[in-house]
Amino acid sequence: MSLGLSGRLTRATIRSPLTPLMLLAAIMVGLLAIMTIPREEEPQISVPMVDLMVAAPGLSASDAVELIGKPLETIVKSVDGVEHVYTQAEDDGVMVTARFLVGSDPDDAAIRINERLSANMDKLPQGIQPPQVTVRGISDVPIVVLTLSPKAGARGDWNEQALRSLAARLRTEVAKVDNVGLTFITGGQEEQLRVVPDPARLAAHGVSLGALMDAVGQANRSFPLGTVREGGAATAVVAGQTVRSAEQLATITVRAANGNPVYLRDVATVTQGPGEDQARAWRWARGAGDRWSMAPAVSLAIAKRSGANAVNVSDAVVARVEALRGSLIPPGVEVAVTRNYGESANEKANELIFHLGLATVSIVILIGFAIGWREAGVTAVVIPTTILLTMFASNIMGFTINRVSLFALIFSIGILVDDAIVMIENIARHWAMADGRSRIDATVDAVAEVGNPTIIATLTVVAALLPMLFVSGLMGPYMAPIPINASAAMLFSFFVAVIIAPWLMVRFARDTLAQGAHDHAGGGKLGALYGRVAIRVIRDRKSARNFLIAVGAATLVACSMFYFKAVTVKLLPFDNKSEVQLVLDMPEGTSLETTGRTLDAAAAVVRQIPEARSMEAYAGTSAPFNFNGLVRHYFLRNRPEMGDLMVTLAPKGERDRSSHAIALDLRQRLKKALPLPAGGSIKVVETPPGPPVLATLLAEIYGPDEATRRKTAAQVEALFCTVPYVVDVDNSFGVPRPRLRLIPDRARMDAYGISERQLFDSIGALLGGQTVGYAPRGDGRDPLPIRIALDQSQRSWSADLAATPVATMGPGGRLVQLGEIVDAREEAGSPALFRRNGRAADMVTAELAGEYEAPIYGIFAVDDAIEAFDWKAHGMEKPVVRFNGQPDDEQVPTLLWDGEWEITWVTFRDMGAAFMVALLGIYVLVVGQFRNFKIPLVILTPIPLTLVGIVLGHMLFGAPFTATSMIGFIALAGIIVRNSILLVDFINHAKGEGKPLRDTLLEAGMIRFKPIVLTAAAAMIGAATILTDPIFQGLAISLLFGLASSTLLTVLVIPAIYIVLRDDGREGTLSP
Known part of the structure; x- marks a missing residue:
C-alpha cells in the first residue's frame, strides 16, 4: 500500500520523541495567545469617516452647496481610498463627509484629506473659513459611560453645573488609566462668568455695546x-491683571463721563454660575417597589485606544472609579456605569468559551460511546490542541476574541474533529482485524488508507470556506473571522489527526477495542441498519431512479418555501442587547423646554415596561454614541429640538423577552400614548446586529430639480405609511425653521461712520453670545469663560433690543440705536439639502417591524404601492425604481433603494459568487484526486440536498434565512463533499476486487456509514450549542438540520446514482 503524505507523516512521528514536545508546544503557544489576545464584543470594523464642516454665515442651503459644497466634493472625491462623498447643507453651514473604504486607517485618511485640502484651498471662495476637519473611527466609540447624579438625600446640594465640574475632575483621573482613549462629557452646564448687558442702562449711561466688550476684554x-535690573538681580515685568471673580469683573470701568466712572455693574448684570441652558441631561432609575426617581445627570464617556483590550481597559476604569469613592466622589453623588462594553464582551466571551467546552465534552462522550473511552480520551486531547493552535494563528493574524471569532471556533469544532474521528475509527478497525501486523504498522496502514481522501476532504472544506473571505462591503470584515479561523482549524486538525492522534492511540489505547465491535466487513450495528435501508433503494434501477426523483422533488419543494414566504430572508436578526435608544426629532425651532417635556412623556411610557431598569434623557445634545451612532452621526445632534432617551434593560438572564420584542412593544406604546406635532418623530433604535446603516429602509429620490425631488419624496413617504409593517417613517428635508433677517441700512451706517463688522459683532454678542476671555482659578480647576450675552428670555427682536446703543465714528462718539440702522424681516428658512457622490437627492427613511422585518419585503410592498398609485392624476411622473447604482440620467425622477438593502444584496451576491468559486475549487480538487471528470459530479450531487433540512429547520424554529444561514449552507458544501469523497473512494477501491456493483456499494456504505454518521453528529453537536444565539441561530440551524438531512440522503443518493448510471445487472451476494 502506498503510504502517501499522511502515512509518511505518521510513520515519521509515531515513534519520535519530538511528537510529545510538539504537542506541548502547541498547547503552550495557544495558552499564551488566549492570555494576550484582546477581547471585544464585536469585530472592530474600520470605516473611517472624515467630516469637513464649514460655516457659511448668511448663506442659504442652496447657496452653501454651490459656493462651498460642490468645490469641496471635487477636492475630497479625488483622494485615494474615498468610497463615498456625502454633503449635507442647511442655512449658514455645510458639511461634507468622506467615507473611506472598509479597512482604511483613520489617521492615514485624515492626513490624505488635509494634504489634499491644503493643496487646493485656492478652489474655495475667498472669505470662507477653512474647513474644520474631524476624523472618527471605531476606536472613538465609548466603551464605558459613567453617569453622575445626586442621591435621593443630596439633590439640593448638586445642580447640573456642580455635577459637570465633578465630572471634569473625574475625567482627569480616568485619563490616567492605561490605554484610555478619547473622553468627553455630555450634559450639565459649564460654570462661567456671565455679563448680561442691559440695553436701557447702556443707553442711559451713553455706553455702546462695543465699548463694553472692549472694556471687558482689555481688563x-x-x-x-x-x-528690570536692580542690585544685580533681574525681575520680570508683567503688565495688566487677570479677572478671577464676578465681583472683580463688575468693578471695571467701561467709561468715564464728566469725571464720573461708569462701572460694568452699572450697565450689565455680572454673575458667576452655570452657563446658558442650551442642553439638559437627567436620569430616571427604578428603585425598590418599582418606584422611579428622577435627578439631574451628567455622563462621562470613555473610549479606548485602538488595539487595546476592551475588557482590561473597562475593568481598570471601573476600578479607578471605585477607588475614588469617598475622596474625589462624595457620598452624595451616585456614579452609575450605564455602559460597559468590556463587561458585555467578557460575558459574551465567557459564555461562548463555555459553549466551546460543552461542545468538546459532548463530542468526547459521543466518541466514547461509539468507539471507546480511550479513543474518546485521544479526542479530548486532539480538540483542545487544534483550538489552541487556531487561537495562536488568529492572534498572529491580528484578530481579537469576539463573538464572531468564537462562533467560528464553535462552528469549527464539529468539523475539525472529523479528521481525527476518521483516523481514530480506521485505526481501531485495523487493530480489530488481528491479522498479525504490529500495532504501529496497522496504525500507519490505517492512516495511509484514508489519508489521501482525508487530505482532499479537508481541502474541500477549506475551499468552501475561504472564498467567503472576499465578501465586500461592511459585512466582509464583520464575517472574516469565520472563514479564516475555520480554515485554519481545518488545516491544523489534519496535522494533529495524522501526527498527534496516532501517537496518542499507540500510547494510550493499547488494548483491543470491544472484541468484535469493529468487523471490517460489516461496520457493526450502524452498518447493518444502513444496509437494510440501502438494499431497498439499490435493488434495481427503477427503485434507484424513483428514489432520486423523490429526493429531487423534496429539494424543489424546499426551495419554493422562500417564494411562498414560509421562510423569510433577512441580513441578520436583531441581537438580545441590554439597551434601547429613543431618538426624538421635534419640528425645527422647538424650544429646549418643549423637547424636555416630550422626553419626560416618552419616559413615562418606558416606565410601564417591566424590563426597564434606568433611563438617561438628553435634550439639546446627543447621548454618548455607539457604532450605530458613529455611522449615523448622532454626535451632531445638538439642537434644542433634538433629544435622546437611552433605556437600560435588565440583564438578559433576568428577563423573558428579548430586547427586540421589548422594542416592538415600546414602539406600539409610544405610537398610542405620545402624539407629536407635525414634523416631529420619535424612533426606537436598536443596536444593529451587524454593520450599521442610516436606516433599514432607505429610498433616495433623484430628479431634475429640487421641487420635483421634494414632491416625489413626499409622495413616496406617504406610500411608505400605507405599509403596516413599515414604521418610524421620516424624511431628510424636514420642516424649515423660520429666520429673522436683520438688514443693515448702509446709507445710515455710512452717514454715522459705523462699519458692518462693528454692527454684526454687536448683534452677535447680544443674540448668540461671545466669549471674550477666561478667568483662571488655580490648580485643579478649569478656567471660567467670560461670556457676554443677553438672557435667553430676552433674545427676541423687541423695542428694548432695538434700543441698544451703537457708537458712531463721528465727533464725540455719538450713540445711535440699533433699530435706526437695521431693518428686521422674517423669512422662511431653507430645507436641508443632501447630496451623495455629487448627485442631489432627498431621502425617505423607515424601519420595519412586525410581520416582515427584512428590507426586501418592505421594498416589494412599496414598489407595489408605487405601481398602483395614479401619478399622472396628481401631476407627477412615476419614478424609475433602481435597486443598485445611482442614476446616470438625473432628468428622470428615480428612486434608488439603499440602506440595509445595499448591504444585503452585496453580501448575498458576494456569497453566491463565493459559493460558485467554492464549487469550482472543490470540483478541481476532486478531479485531481480521482483523475476523472464525471465522478466529481456524482460527489457534488448531494450539495443541494442540504436545503431540505435547512428549510425545514428554519420553518420549525420560525427563524429567517440570514447571512449566517448562508454561511452554514456554503460550509455544508465542503462537509457533505467530504463524506461523499470518503464513500466514493471506498467504492472505487472495492470495485477493483471484481464484486457485483450492489455488493460493492453495500459494503462501502456499511463500512463508511459509522464514521460518516460520527463526523456529522460531531458537527451537529457543535452547532447545537449556538442555537440560542439570536444572530448565529441561522448558522446553527443550517448545520444541524442540513447535516441531518444531507448525511442520511448522501449515503443513499450516491449508491442510487451508481445504479442508475452504471448498473452491471449482477445480483448482489451480501445481505445486511
Missing part, C-alpha cells in the same frame, strides 16, 4: 513686558 489681559 482681562496680562502679558510680559521684559525685565
Whole structure:
C-alpha cells in the first residue's frame, strides 16, 4: 500500500520523541495567545469617516452647496481610498463627509484629506473659513459611560453645573488609566462668568455695546513686558491683571463721563454660575417597589485606544472609579456605569468559551460511546490542541476574541474533529482485524488508507470556506473571522489527526477495542441498519431512479418555501442587547423646554415596561454614541429640538423577552400614548446586529430639480405609511425653521461712520453670545469663560433690543440705536439639502417591524404601492425604481433603494459568487484526486440536498434565512463533499476486487456509514450549542438540520446514482 503524505507523516512521528514536545508546544503557544489576545464584543470594523464642516454665515442651503459644497466634493472625491462623498447643507453651514473604504486607517485618511485640502484651498471662495476637519473611527466609540447624579438625600446640594465640574475632575483621573482613549462629557452646564448687558442702562449711561466688550476684554489681559535690573538681580515685568471673580469683573470701568466712572455693574448684570441652558441631561432609575426617581445627570464617556483590550481597559476604569469613592466622589453623588462594553464582551466571551467546552465534552462522550473511552480520551486531547493552535494563528493574524471569532471556533469544532474521528475509527478497525501486523504498522496502514481522501476532504472544506473571505462591503470584515479561523482549524486538525492522534492511540489505547465491535466487513450495528435501508433503494434501477426523483422533488419543494414566504430572508436578526435608544426629532425651532417635556412623556411610557431598569434623557445634545451612532452621526445632534432617551434593560438572564420584542412593544406604546406635532418623530433604535446603516429602509429620490425631488419624496413617504409593517417613517428635508433677517441700512451706517463688522459683532454678542476671555482659578480647576450675552428670555427682536446703543465714528462718539440702522424681516428658512457622490437627492427613511422585518419585503410592498398609485392624476411622473447604482440620467425622477438593502444584496451576491468559486475549487480538487471528470459530479450531487433540512429547520424554529444561514449552507458544501469523497473512494477501491456493483456499494456504505454518521453528529453537536444565539441561530440551524438531512440522503443518493448510471445487472451476494 502506498503510504502517501499522511502515512509518511505518521510513520515519521509515531515513534519520535519530538511528537510529545510538539504537542506541548502547541498547547503552550495557544495558552499564551488566549492570555494576550484582546477581547471585544464585536469585530472592530474600520470605516473611517472624515467630516469637513464649514460655516457659511448668511448663506442659504442652496447657496452653501454651490459656493462651498460642490468645490469641496471635487477636492475630497479625488483622494485615494474615498468610497463615498456625502454633503449635507442647511442655512449658514455645510458639511461634507468622506467615507473611506472598509479597512482604511483613520489617521492615514485624515492626513490624505488635509494634504489634499491644503493643496487646493485656492478652489474655495475667498472669505470662507477653512474647513474644520474631524476624523472618527471605531476606536472613538465609548466603551464605558459613567453617569453622575445626586442621591435621593443630596439633590439640593448638586445642580447640573456642580455635577459637570465633578465630572471634569473625574475625567482627569480616568485619563490616567492605561490605554484610555478619547473622553468627553455630555450634559450639565459649564460654570462661567456671565455679563448680561442691559440695553436701557447702556443707553442711559451713553455706553455702546462695543465699548463694553472692549472694556471687558482689555481688563482681562496680562502679558510680559521684559525685565528690570536692580542690585544685580533681574525681575520680570508683567503688565495688566487677570479677572478671577464676578465681583472683580463688575468693578471695571467701561467709561468715564464728566469725571464720573461708569462701572460694568452699572450697565450689565455680572454673575458667576452655570452657563446658558442650551442642553439638559437627567436620569430616571427604578428603585425598590418599582418606584422611579428622577435627578439631574451628567455622563462621562470613555473610549479606548485602538488595539487595546476592551475588557482590561473597562475593568481598570471601573476600578479607578471605585477607588475614588469617598475622596474625589462624595457620598452624595451616585456614579452609575450605564455602559460597559468590556463587561458585555467578557460575558459574551465567557459564555461562548463555555459553549466551546460543552461542545468538546459532548463530542468526547459521543466518541466514547461509539468507539471507546480511550479513543474518546485521544479526542479530548486532539480538540483542545487544534483550538489552541487556531487561537495562536488568529492572534498572529491580528484578530481579537469576539463573538464572531468564537462562533467560528464553535462552528469549527464539529468539523475539525472529523479528521481525527476518521483516523481514530480506521485505526481501531485495523487493530480489530488481528491479522498479525504490529500495532504501529496497522496504525500507519490505517492512516495511509484514508489519508489521501482525508487530505482532499479537508481541502474541500477549506475551499468552501475561504472564498467567503472576499465578501465586500461592511459585512466582509464583520464575517472574516469565520472563514479564516475555520480554515485554519481545518488545516491544523489534519496535522494533529495524522501526527498527534496516532501517537496518542499507540500510547494510550493499547488494548483491543470491544472484541468484535469493529468487523471490517460489516461496520457493526450502524452498518447493518444502513444496509437494510440501502438494499431497498439499490435493488434495481427503477427503485434507484424513483428514489432520486423523490429526493429531487423534496429539494424543489424546499426551495419554493422562500417564494411562498414560509421562510423569510433577512441580513441578520436583531441581537438580545441590554439597551434601547429613543431618538426624538421635534419640528425645527422647538424650544429646549418643549423637547424636555416630550422626553419626560416618552419616559413615562418606558416606565410601564417591566424590563426597564434606568433611563438617561438628553435634550439639546446627543447621548454618548455607539457604532450605530458613529455611522449615523448622532454626535451632531445638538439642537434644542433634538433629544435622546437611552433605556437600560435588565440583564438578559433576568428577563423573558428579548430586547427586540421589548422594542416592538415600546414602539406600539409610544405610537398610542405620545402624539407629536407635525414634523416631529420619535424612533426606537436598536443596536444593529451587524454593520450599521442610516436606516433599514432607505429610498433616495433623484430628479431634475429640487421641487420635483421634494414632491416625489413626499409622495413616496406617504406610500411608505400605507405599509403596516413599515414604521418610524421620516424624511431628510424636514420642516424649515423660520429666520429673522436683520438688514443693515448702509446709507445710515455710512452717514454715522459705523462699519458692518462693528454692527454684526454687536448683534452677535447680544443674540448668540461671545466669549471674550477666561478667568483662571488655580490648580485643579478649569478656567471660567467670560461670556457676554443677553438672557435667553430676552433674545427676541423687541423695542428694548432695538434700543441698544451703537457708537458712531463721528465727533464725540455719538450713540445711535440699533433699530435706526437695521431693518428686521422674517423669512422662511431653507430645507436641508443632501447630496451623495455629487448627485442631489432627498431621502425617505423607515424601519420595519412586525410581520416582515427584512428590507426586501418592505421594498416589494412599496414598489407595489408605487405601481398602483395614479401619478399622472396628481401631476407627477412615476419614478424609475433602481435597486443598485445611482442614476446616470438625473432628468428622470428615480428612486434608488439603499440602506440595509445595499448591504444585503452585496453580501448575498458576494456569497453566491463565493459559493460558485467554492464549487469550482472543490470540483478541481476532486478531479485531481480521482483523475476523472464525471465522478466529481456524482460527489457534488448531494450539495443541494442540504436545503431540505435547512428549510425545514428554519420553518420549525420560525427563524429567517440570514447571512449566517448562508454561511452554514456554503460550509455544508465542503462537509457533505467530504463524506461523499470518503464513500466514493471506498467504492472505487472495492470495485477493483471484481464484486457485483450492489455488493460493492453495500459494503462501502456499511463500512463508511459509522464514521460518516460520527463526523456529522460531531458537527451537529457543535452547532447545537449556538442555537440560542439570536444572530448565529441561522448558522446553527443550517448545520444541524442540513447535516441531518444531507448525511442520511448522501449515503443513499450516491449508491442510487451508481445504479442508475452504471448498473452491471449482477445480483448482489451480501445481505445486511
